[in-house]
Amino acid sequence: MSNFEALFDYIQEISGKLLSEDDKHLLMEHFKPKKLRKRQYFLQEGDVCKYIGFIVKGSARTFTVDEKGHEHILKLSLENWWLADFESFYLLTPSRFNIEALENLEVLQSTNAQIEEYLKHIPAFSAMANVISQNYTIANQKRMQAAMSYTAEERYEDLISNYPQFLQRFPQNMIASYLGLSPETLSRIRKNALK
Amino acid sequence: MSNFEALFDYIQEISGKLLSEDDKHLLMEHFKPKKLRKRQYFLQEGDVCKYIGFIVKGSARTFTVDEKGHEHILKLSLENWWLADFESFYLLTPSRFNIEALENLEVLQSTNAQIEEYLKHIPAFSAMANVISQNYTIANQKRMQAAMSYTAEERYEDLISNYPQFLQRFPQNMIASYLGLSPETLSRIRKNALK
DNA sequence: CGATTAACTTGATCTGGGTCAAGACCATGA
DNA sequence: TCATGGTCTTGACCCAGATCAAGTTAATCG
Numbered sequence: 528m529s530n531f532e533a534l535f536d537y538i539q540e541i542s543g544k545l546l547s548e549d550d551k552h553l554l555m556e557h558f559k560p561k562k563l564r565k566r567q568y569f570l571q572e573g574d575v576c577k578y579i580g581f582i583v584k585g586s587a588r589t590f591t592v593d594e595k596g597h598e599h600i601l602k603l604s605l606e607n608w609w610l611a612d613f614e615s616f617y618l619l620t621p622s623r624f625n626i627e628a629l630e631n632l633e634v635l636q637s638t639n640a641q642i643e644e645y646l647k648h649i650p651a652f653s654a655m656a657n658v659i660s661q662n663y664t665i666a667n668q669k670r671m672q673a674a675m676s677y678t679a680e681e682r683y684e685d686l687i688s689n690y691p692q693f694l695q696r697f698p699q700n701m702i703a704s705y706l707g708l709s710p711e712t713l714s715r716i717r718k719n720a721l722k
Numbered sequence: 723m724s725n726f727e728a729l730f731d732y733i734q735e736i737s738g739k740l741l742s743e744d745d746k747h748l749l750m751e752h753f754k755p756k757k758l759r760k761r762q763y764f765l766q767e768g769d770v771c772k773y774i775g776f777i778v779k780g781s782a783r784t785f786t787v788d789e790k791g792h793e794h795i796l797k798l799s800l801e802n803w804w805l806a807d808f809e810s811f812y813l814l815t816p817s818r819f820n821i822e823a824l825e826n827l828e829v830l831q832s833t834n835a836q837i838e839e840y841l842k843h844i845p846a847f848s849a850m851a852n853v854i855s856q857n858y859t860i861a862n863q864k865r866m867q868a869a870m871s872y873t874a875e876e877r878y879e880d881l882i883s884n885y886p887q888f889l890q891r892f893p894q895n896m897i898a899s900y901l902g903l904s905p906e907t908l909s910r911i912r913k914n915a916l917k
Numbered sequence: 918c919g920a921t922t923a924a925c926t927t928g929a930t931c932t933g934g935g936t937c938a939a940g941a942c943c944a945t946g947a
Numbered sequence: 948t949c950a951t952g953g954t955c956t957t958g959a960c961c962c963a964g965a966t967c968a969a970g971t972t973a974a975t976c977g
Contacts (some may be wrong), residue, residue, distance in 0.1 A: 593765070593871045617860065664855070676792075
C-alpha cells in the first residue's frame with residue numbers, strides 16, 4: 528500500500544502530471560512488491576534482466592567482476608531510483624552485471640512488456656520516461672567526462688557535491704570502487720582533504 | 723533534397739515505421755541544412771546548444787579543455803549520428819563542451835522546440851527517439867564499464883571491433899584522446915599489436 | 918612543386934594510483 | 948562477552964601510462 532504511494536508520488540513529481548485512479552490501479556496490478564535481504568542479488572551475471580525495479584527502501588550496487596576477480600561498481604542506487612541492466616532488459620541478452628542489495632531492499636518490479644503497456648496507456652508514465660531518459664543522458668555525459676578529465680581527488684570532490692547522501696549510506700570501499708579507485712587510495716585522499 | 727533522403731531513410735530504418743508525405747514535408751520545413759568547413763565549430767564552450775544536428779556528411783568531435791589546457795574527446799561522430807550537447811540542449815544551460823568539424827560537415831539542424839513538435843506529431847519520429855534513447859543508454863553503460871575495468875590495450879581492441887570505421891576516418895591522436903590515452907601510448911600499443 | 922606545419926614514432930624518465938602486507942577499529946551474533 | 952570477519956588506515960614498493968624531448972614521416976597549401 529504505502530509502497531505504491533512512493534511510486535505514485537515519484538511518477539507525478541518527475542512527470543509533472545497527475546495519475547488518475549485508473550492509472551493507479553493499473554500500476555498496482557502489475558508492479559509486484561519484492562523484498563531482498565542485505566547481500567541478496569536482484570540480478571546475477573549471465574541471467575537475463577527480466578524485471579525493472581523501483582526502489583522503495585534500501586540500497587543496491589550494480590557491478591562487474593573482471594577476469595582477475597576484481598569488482599567494479601558501475602552504479603550505486605538508493606530510494607526512488609530504478610534498478611536494471613538496461614541492455615539486458617531491453618534486448619533480452621544475458622547480463623554482464625550483478626545487482627546486489629547493500630541493505631535490506633524493497634522494490635516494486637515489473638516486466639518490459641508491462642512497461643510498454645504503461646508507456647502507451649498512462650500519460651504521466653510516458654512523460655516520466657522521457658524526463659528520466661534525458662536525466663540519464665545528462666548524468667552519463669557528466670560521469671564520462673569526470674572519468675576522463677578528472678583526477679582521483681577531483682572525482683571524489685565531485686561526488687561529495689553531487690551525491691552527499693552516498694557518504695552516509697555506502698561504505699567507503701564501495702565508494703572507492705564506484706570512483707574507480709582502490710580503497711587505500713580513497714582513504715589517503717580523505718586523509719589529505721583534512722588539511 | 724538528397725540531404726533529406728538520408729534523414730528520412732534513417733528515421734524509417736531506426737523506427738521501423740514509414741514516414742507519410744506530410745511527415746516529410748513537416749521535417750523539411752524545420753530542419754535547416756547547414757555546412758561547416760573543417761575546423762569550424764558547431765558548438766563552443768560557454769554557448770547554449772540551441773540546435774541539434776543530424777550528420778548527413780562529414781565527421782566531428784565533442785571535447786572539453788581542462789584547466790591545464792589538455793583536450794579530452796568525449797565523442798566522435800560520423801554520418802547518421804546526432805550532434806549536440808544534450809545537457810545544454812535540454813536544459814538551456816551554457817555548454818562545457820566544444821563540437822568541432824573534423825572534415826567538411828553537412829548537417830540538418832533543428833531546435834528543441836521543433837523536436838518537441840516532431841515527437842508529438844510524427845509517430846516514426848517518436849519511435850525513433852525511443853530507440854535512440856535505449857541505444858544511448860546501452861552504449862553509455864558499455865563505455866563506462868570499459869573505462870573502469872579495461873586496460874588501455876583492451877579499450878583499443880574494443881574500439882577496433884565496435885567501431886572499425888573510426889580507424890579510417892579519424893587521425894590517431896583523436897582516437898587516443900577518445901580512449902583517454904596519450905598519442906604516444908596509443909602509438910606504442912599499435913606497435914606491440916603487430917607482434 | 919618545395920616548404921611549412923601537423924601527425925606519428927621512439928627512447929628516457931617520472932608519477933598517480935595500484936598492490937601487498939600488517940595492524941587498528943569496528944560490528945554482529947553465538 | 949569475546950570471537951570473528953568486515954572495514955579502514957598506514958607504510959613500502961611497483962607499474963601502466965604520462966610527460967618530455969628529438970627525430971621521422973606525411974599532409975597541406977602558396
